[in-house]
Amino acid sequence: MSRLLDRTGVVIRNFPRADAALIEELGTHGVATIHEAQGRKGLLDPAIRPIQQDHGISGSAVTALVAPGDNWMFHVAVEQCRPGDVLVVATRSPCIDGYFGDLLATSLQARGVRGLVMDAGVRDTRTLREMGFAVWSRAVHAQGTVKETLGSVNVPVICAGQWINPGDIVIADDDGVVVVRREEASFAVEASRKRAAAEEQKRVRLANGELGLDIYNMRPRLAEKGLKYYDSLQDLEGEAEGST
Amino acid sequence: MSRLLDRTGVVIRNFPRADAALIEELGTHGVATIHEAQGRKGLLDPAIRPIQQDHGISGSAVTALVAPGDNWMFHVAVEQCRPGDVLVVATRSPCIDGYFGDLLATSLQARGVRGLVMDAGVRDTRTLREMGFAVWSRAVHAQGTVKETLGSVNVPVICAGQWINPGDIVIADDDGVVVVRREEASFAVEASRKRAAAEEQKRVRLANGELGLDIYNMRPRLAEKGLKYYDSLQDLEGEAEGST
């Protein structure tokens, strides 16, 4: 598959999507939880930030690779989108131009697309928020783009430091964006469910004033590593002076 | 005029302002629309960001050039402002100190000024939002400044990468800040109006599910450039292997 990475000038029409129920359930867990649950992998560069607050999505990735300053491929990508998809766009070299605005969002929304993850800039952000079209991007920039150079749609891309295949599941919220491999969706759902349940239990105990030190039985290992307690800075200072 | 750029120690009292109706109408169009409409020029560095959300302004520029870490010229500039103006401030070298806070905002607001565009830092941001005084800046920083070194008021300045003359029109919203030359105001209004109307038409068609590929008749040119469609990644992979 890595031979197809960065292939330019091609559009792939079909690819398997994960089960809709799995995608939905992943959307009920946060990005941080899923990232931990699947073994701390799949997290995009934290420079990719949401333009809206307190909102999360999950969906099946449609991928696009675009040239710097050129948004032609967005129009090609729209046609390949289905309800429940998330459009994921990588650039062939770093660029923060505003590739995407309210017209393209209208078109994607008409096809049932849930949001955009974009390793570049977007614009019309106020309108996008008013439309309820969710966006994660590297920048907000009113600078427009041209339509001169081919890219690709639905080839594997590296977007913000993560390999993303068409059909992989993308979850995005206020903490960032994580990708789950399509074939690992069941595993990720199961693991996230367990982690969320375990966290809920701990939350109750912590809220009641129990300490993580005790819940996780950390004290012996801390002592073994050499952690020392002092009654005051003066005590520590005295010891330090004595030992010099 | 370029000889006056960066001239220090001078204040210009009078300069022509654009027609108020033109300024108002520009304020009804977004920064992205105006930037496109006037031929993709006049956009300030996207590092200049609003401290408030979902709010836009337009106004006639009063310009100030200040020394790093020195906000003396703000007080000189206030006196030169009139209702409907926007204060545009450039620094003589990069600086993110908090030059501007709620007292200066009170003074500008008392004179009918609509907002501040600042290539440096500001502070008292919560109070500024409560006052409804709109600000775009490079940074938020509580660090204060001194009053020791002269700058200028109402000379042409380069602010965040754009030449701005006193009397030029500045429009700012969530996408950034754009400058329209005073003498090009009618043209920009006309072009923005046309563009907005055309976009509205397209929006309706896109919302109805028509594709940009068809609306803009992109398919023949994409084919001519060599874009190829495949039914699946396997098809592409097969072809790639065959051709090696």
Add this chain to the structure above:
Amino acid sequence: MSRLLDRTGVVIRNFPRADAALIEELGTHGVATIHEAQGRKGLLDPAIRPIQQDHGISGSAVTALVAPGDNWMFHVAVEQCRPGDVLVVATRSPCIDGYFGDLLATSLQARGVRGLVMDAGVRDTRTLREMGFAVWSRAVHAQGTVKETLGSVNVPVICAGQWINPGDIVIADDDGVVVVRREEASFAVEASRKRAAAEEQKRVRLANGELGLDIYNMRPRLAEKGLKYYDSLQDLEGEAEGST
């Protein structure tokens, strides 16, 4: 004291805290006011930003020093916190991992801690806002951390460019974070109170349209430094040409 800076592997249990009333009153003044009032010192790096808007806190610092990518010491620190404290965390080298999330916040909230100032990344930001637990951090990042390497609790730390002792007072709002030495709390309160009163007077005069130029009697000193007024750019241009 500087010998204790960056000491690893120690926990200090007791240290003097400032009078609660002084801490409260500091919380009523903004970061910018306190920074000015105490002689323009104590401001943390402006890269430390709040995850919530229009909210401020003040509290007594509990300090922690942590290894990069390792949040073990948070659990040790929680036990040392009392109602009214603010947890201040420095890293041993630059890191933006998400050290802190909703579980640790639940634990701190259960102990009456008012917020977190963190020279690294945090996660679960939406939940943190919903809980009303205030956070200032260098980054938002879902990337988790390990629990393998010791740090320290309640040694003096340098956090975001400022020396902070346990028991120093930390005030944080939308403008950033400032530290007031414990032993200078009375002075800082007094000075902030005076400054706020003076600013209130000026605000009234400025709101009434008086100019800072007159209130502060700036005109003579501006003239002495050589500031010149011109009726128009043409006048200045004419003079410039004449003088070449």
Add this chain to the structure above:
Amino acid sequence: MSRLLDRTGVVIRNFPRADAALIEELGTHGVATIHEAQGRKGLLDPAIRPIQQDHGISGSAVTALVAPGDNWMFHVAVEQCRPGDVLVVATRSPCIDGYFGDLLATSLQARGVRGLVMDAGVRDTRTLREMGFAVWSRAVHAQGTVKETLGSVNVPVICAGQWINPGDIVIADDDGVVVVRREEASFAVEASRKRAAAEEQKRVRLANGELGLDIYNMRPRLAEKGLKYYDSLQDLEGEAEGST
């Protein structure tokens, strides 16, 4: 293969390496040439910079994935290296600590390794230059690391934005770092050779004063796109005024 990305806690002992002669020849072409020749793909983030000047290498990638601030896996990786290899190291989250210094370089050099490509920091840079051990890194930082947390060796990694498999070919020079897939090595050599030959011909013509405009026959297409020539700025200004 993408299921193995970011797998932690594993070491792969064997993988195919490309033919040594192909690797050597790639080393005679520059990074820019190879990047172009293989279809503009495989370029690492330009933030990865050499610590030495005017020096290039090529080699077979041994990959390592490390935790932030933890260089334990370097020692595991050394054992897997053979003469002619280049060690490529990715971190599990962003970190600029100085993972690598002269001792590890001595060990790698003893095994015939040609250099290091590192998406983090290095130290002992003066000694590294004196030893003639070539390094490309994101930062220079004296900050040391610990040995507590597992990573992996010879799994596929994403390093500085590029997917790299063990056995892929890495070429690095003053312009940056490019990866060539092992199975595309012949193709890349052939294409680079052609491109270099073509460039040599053009260089001779350009050095003789011929213009790219003529060599590439650009004039008709420029005219078709609408490029207009004016004798002076005044001519253009006159036309602009006339048309308003």
Add this chain to the structure above:
Amino acid sequence: MSRLLDRTGVVIRNFPRADAALIEELGTHGVATIHEAQGRKGLLDPAIRPIQQDHGISGSAVTALVAPGDNWMFHVAVEQCRPGDVLVVATRSPCIDGYFGDLLATSLQARGVRGLVMDAGVRDTRTLREMGFAVWSRAVHAQGTVKETLGSVNVPVICAGQWINPGDIVIADDDGVVVVRREEASFAVEASRKRAAAEEQKRVRLANGELGLDIYNMRPRLAEKGLKYYDSLQDLEGEAEGST
């Protein structure tokens, strides 16, 4: 003139160049000296750095405006260059692609051009140094560009924060890049000469151990501003304690 800024799709063939002797003499002064001498103006963004060390140039600006990721206009610009020129290139939006390499340098060198000032990326840097073709740029990046979109040649541009007209004089060295207006060349030469002479005198006195405090008679003004001398930190600490 500001109406011509950012005009796209035009080439200006002729413009006045400054006297060659003035350009030469400016080249004998450093960027820092000229910047000071002409009243601290004209300095480009310090992010523009040389790819070579200990080398300086001066020349008459030929300007180009290019699209992001598109170097077509370089070929158009080459034809407009004459011996002694420096090519100055601005981009229409931020981009760090490698627009420029050894082939274009060969072409410019064949026409007697002295160097390139580029608000974007360059490549083939080792070869450029070997050729002795001097370059100042925002980045080094092997990423190539396309030839699809028009820009302009010899319109006024804003390059790295400075307005530059064709025919303005550009001086570049290890400290950065400064522009001198063509019509101010004599003034700048004269002022630089005076400043250099004055600095030479001071250098001799400073080298002999005289203090700037005495040469510039700073002591009275420092005292007037309130500077106080203490014999030791203990003296200052004692005073501080007494005054609290």
Add this chain to the structure above:
Amino acid sequence: MSRLLDRTGVVIRNFPRADAALIEELGTHGVATIHEAQGRKGLLDPAIRPIQQDHGISGSAVTALVAPGDNWMFHVAVEQCRPGDVLVVATRSPCIDGYFGDLLATSLQARGVRGLVMDAGVRDTRTLREMGFAVWSRAVHAQGTVKETLGSVNVPVICAGQWINPGDIVIADDDGVVVVRREEASFAVEASRKRAAAEEQKRVRLANGELGLDIYNMRPRLAEKGLKYYDSLQDLEGEAEGST
């Protein structure tokens, strides 16, 4: 002492300096070695970089605190310097102006000062290299500064993230800058000597092809943590599939 941090408007004439022989010997060890040897503390922000290559210094710190864009205090500081000192300069808020150039370097060199560590910008870098005056700074910038606002000399400062007292020892080389407390100089020398000797032994063994895995006996602990070896990626892939 922390009460004196950031005190403005004062100059301290006398403070104890460390033994010259200790300072000399620290200069023979690298920054990375000393940083490790004294317990991984004292390292300045890696953004502070040398303007020269392959050169190191050590010396006794004379500290200065300066206002943004104002280098007045340099002249005050020069008078307080003695042979063997290193001038360490912090700014009151972030600034990259070129505070320091060849004239001030001439003055410092005349007093036997060994170099400058500066959390801001410098200029005249080519001349500084020719003079052999060593500089570490955050930026190179030709932008000059004014002389209007007081700072301090020889108060404790936080420079690039580290507390530095006058009389502390500063060591700087290609890897960065580290501070050693004056009172810990003997300890740091002793610890660095031991570390260097131990490293020398290891270097010989590593150069002979012994592995760190064996020298440090890492294999058992790696196994205990769960590191697994596989003969090939296929083996790992097979196992992964089996376990899903």
